[in-house]
Amino acid sequence: MKHALLIAGIFCFLFATMPKVLASAEDEINSALATSKAWVAQIDAGQYDESYAAGSGAMHDKVPQDRWAQVLKALRVPWGPVVSRTQVNHIYKPNGYEGSEGEFMVITYDTSFAKLGAATEVVVLRWEDGKWRGAGYNAGAKPSPDDNSAPPPPESTTEVQTQEHVKPQPQ
Numbered sequence: 001m002k003h004a005l006l007i008a009g010i011f012c013f014l015f016a017t018m019p020k021v022l023a024s025a026e027d028e029i030n031s032a033l034a035t036s037k038a039w040v041a042q043i044d045a046g047q048y049d050e051s052y053a054a055g056s057g058a059m060h061d062k063v064p065q066d067r068w069a070q071v072l073k074a075l076r077v078p079w080g081p082v083v084s085r086t087q088v089n090h091i092y093k094p095n096g097y098e099g100s101e102g103e104f105m106v107i108t109y110d111t112s113f114a115k116l117g118a119a120t121e122v123v124v125l126r127w128e129d130g131k132w133r134g135a136g137y138n139a140g141a142k143p144s145p146d147d148n149s150a151p152p153p154p155e156s157t158t159e160v161q162t163q164e165h166v167k168p169q170p171q
Helices: 002-016 029-044 048-053 057-062 065-079
Strands: 082-093 104-113 117-128 131-141 158-160
Touching: 029 048, 029 065, 029 082, 029 104, 029 117, 029 131, 048 065, 057 117, 057 131, 065 131, 104 131
Parallel strands: 082 158
Antiparallel strands: 082 104, 104 117, 117 131
């Protein structure tokens, strides 16, 4: 009996101290939001090489480091510093994103830049090796209020989007 309790105690200790590698991406939403803020802060500070280093392997496979820095400089430097940034929503995508396999989090921000004004930023993170890593960044000016072609932003929620297989209808 003592051996069974000892083994159970060891098992509980090991289970409680397992590395985060075994954590589920879906359970790490707060971690994704913190990673997104830290990653975009590197971009804000012009630390493009550091933001690249913090990026995912999937991002590195698609974009060389010099191209990453070149595009971010061309995009962000003319806009000036960030005046404000508010998270609009985050969407967990467990079945891949834009042709890439894996688990992703897409986080949208309403942002204001000193020389651009109102903008929308989209930060894409990928779950790799038990943590979220940057996988993509896009930003652009918001459409003017007179432009009714743009849909309103979705509510700030966690949304799990999966692709269901279509079953043939019985005849």
